[in-house]
Amino acid sequence: MRKKALIIGGGLGGLSAALTLSTEYDVQIIEKNAQLGGKMRAINLDGFHFDFGPNTLTMPHYFWDVIAPFGEPEKRLPFKKIALPTHHQLDDFELVFTTDQQAMIEQLAKIDHKSAQNYPAFIREITSLYKRSEKPFLQKTFFSFADYCDPSLPASIIQMHPFTTLSAFLEKYFPHPFVRQLFERFATYIGSSPFEAPATFALIAYFELVEGTYSLEGGASKIAAVFEELLIAQHVVIHTDELVTSLNHLNNKITGCTTTKGHYEADLVICNADYDVFQQLLGRKTTKKQRSTSAYVELIGLKSPVPLHHHNVLFSADYKKEFQALHTGHYAENPTVYSCYPYASDSSNPPALFVLINAPSNAPLAVEKLTLQVDTALLKWGISKQHIVTRQVLPPSFIAEEFLTAGGAIYGQASNSLKNSFFRPRNRDSQFNNLYYVGGSVHPGGGSPIVVKSGYEMAKRILKNNEATLTN
Numbered sequence: 001m002r003k004k005a006l007i008i009g010g011g012l013g014g015l016s017a018a019l020t021l022s023t024e025y026d027v028q029i030i031e032k033n034a035q036l037g038g039k040m041r042a043i044n045l046d047g048f049h050f051d052f053g054p055n056t057l058t059m060p061h062y063f064w065d066v067i068a069p070f071g072e073p074e075k076r077l078p079f080k081k082i083a084l085p086t087h088h089q090l091d092d093f094e095l096v097f098t099t100d101q102q103a104m105i106e107q108l109a110k111i112d113h114k115s116a117q118n119y120p121a122f123i124r125e126i127t128s129l130y131k132r133s134e135k136p137f138l139q140k141t142f143f144s145f146a147d148y149c150d151p152s153l154p155a156s157i158i159q160m161h162p163f164t165t166l167s168a169f170l171e172k173y174f175p176h177p178f179v180r181q182l183f184e185r186f187a188t189y190i191g192s193s194p195f196e197a198p199a200t201f202a203l204i205a206y207f208e209l210v211e212g213t214y215s216l217e218g219g220a221s222k223i224a225a226v227f228e229e230l231l232i233a234q235h236v237v238i239h240t241d242e243l244v245t246s247l248n249h250l251n252n253k254i255t256g257c258t259t260t261k262g263h264y265e266a267d268l269v270i271c272n273a274d275y276d277v278f279q280q281l282l283g284r285k286t287t288k289k290q291r292s293t294s295a296y297v298e299l300i301g302l303k304s305p306v307p308l309h310h311h312n313v314l315f316s317a318d319y320k321k322e323f324q325a326l327h328t329g330h331y332a333e334n335p336t337v338y339s340c341y342p343y344a345s346d347s348s349n350p351p352a353l354f355v356l357i358n359a360p361s362n363a364p365l366a367v368e369k370l371t372l373q374v375d376t377a378l379l380k381w382g383i384s385k386q387h388i389v390t391r392q393v394l395p396p397s398f399i400a401e402e403f404l405t406a407g408g409a410i411y412g413q414a415s416n417s418l419k420n421s422f423f424r425p426r427n428r429d430s431q432f433n434n435l436y437y438v439g440g441s442v443h444p445g446g447g448s449p450i451v452v453k454s455g456y457e458m459a460k461r462i463l464k465n466n467e468a469t470l471t472n
């Protein structure tokens with residue numbers, strides 16, 4: 001008889017683990033919301049399509065790896081590389097990312113010769129950073145203390161610049177503040193500050209500047225839809241609109257869970273919910289660690305197409321001040337504003353903008369002020385009120401309540417220190433040895449390709465070790 005695996009939470013990490021386990025386990029997914037995908041969520045607003053959550057898509061092969069055992073990965077998820085994905089602007093400075101090194105150098109040369117000169121060395125460094133971190137860090141799951149005792153781990157960590165901040169690391173290559181800001185922004189992909197997060201996270205720059213940024217016809221949420229199709233084909237039982245309220249256990253084993261609709265038995269449980277919130281279900285205290293940022297989002301339907309790039313960034317003049325405000329739980333006075341305009345790559349849906357401002361988690365919200373800041377950004381992008389057909393605000397409380405995250409933090413604890421970056425909550429519970437954790441709030445961290453990869457790697461390790469039979 002096949003063993004039973006329960007997945008709590010249908011976010012990308014949980015779906016990836018469920019699909020991989022489904023070849024050998026009877027898998028059930030229990031999701032609080034009406035749909036799977038977690039923060040990756042398609043939203044229809046007055047006929048306009050929006051993708052909440054992941055808008056910047058990178059590392060297609062991480063997604064393909066998970067669905068490859070079920071055939072035709074590239075056909076099911078036909079990622080298309082965007083030639084000029086992201087336009088950045090600060091006053092008179094502007095630059096559009098591209099994986100074409102020469103084109104980047106030419107743009108940088110118009111801003112600062114030294115930065116242009118150093119760009120090839122920077123690309124070499126982030127490439128080797130990514131390569132050095134893939135095996136010991138991104139591919140590795142941490143189940144127990146023994147996993148940290150791998151003698152090669154300290155050497156691997158040291159090579160990943162853990163003691164330098166991202167900003168200080170970038171200063172070596174890019175003396176010009178605007179050029180640094182372009183790459184400092186990658187710290188926000190993990191909800192952290194470039195002035196605190198280790199330089200290790202320069203590896204995120206590798207994803208976009210070396211491998212590239214992609215679009216998917218129909219939108220990013222197609223990824224969750226394809227995963228769901230395959231889960232159904234694999235006979236995974238999906239329970240939606242159902243909240244897990246407690247876990248049942250006997251000695252050091254989880255035996256199942258209780259939900260708002262019933263009870264389930266399991267040989268192993270994978271938790272894809274926010275780690276801190278879930279600890280409360282186990283009767284444990286939550287940590288006092290600094291949380292990652294949240295997001296203030298506006299969804300805006302447009303009357304007609306506008307000449308924007310797929311991704312657009314309007315930087316604040318004082319980036320340090322912006323992160324100091326976030327660190328102390330405040331909104332920045334003049335924040336950086338990001339917009340995603342998928343119509344630039346795929347006109348199958350009407351033109352619409354997803355606008356995002358980094359928000360502190362758990363902070364009071366001044367919607368009128370933020371809406372005005374978005375209005376100012378829209379005008380800079382050539383969009384006046386007359387262009388807008390529909391508009392909706394999704395504040396950090398939406399993230400907190402909809403996906404049950406502590407304070408609306410997107411990535412659990414912030415990666416603003418060496419400890420919180422390299423020693424995030426591990427992937428197996430220290431008390432219950434058949435309880436596992438996957439997703440943005442645990443090792444190795446957030447971002448859609450990373451959580452999908454970690455769900456896949458964890459499930460492969462469970463299959464390889466036949467973990468459900470472990471007794472110690």
Ligand SMILES: Cc1cc2nc3c(=O)[nH]c(=O)nc-3n(C[C@H](O)[C@H](O)[C@H](O)COP(=O)(O)OP(=O)(O)OC[C@H]3O[C@@H](n4cnc5c(N)ncnc54)[C@H](O)[C@@H]3O)c2cc1C
Nearest residue numbers: 009011013032038039053054055056244273439440447448
């Ligand atoms: C505004 C925003 C923008 C983002 N932009 C990008 C981007 O451009 N690129 C990128 O790669 N990533 C981006 N991300 C990050 C990315 O969305 C996440 O890292 C990733 O989707 C998280 O996946 P996860 O596996 O951690 O699960 P989650 O998406 O966190 O899903 C967890 C699921 O568990 C469910 N759940 C929780 N508790 C329970 C319970 N007790 N019972 C049942 N179900 C429960 C929740 O309802 C939820 O559906 C963004 C996120 C946000 C919010």
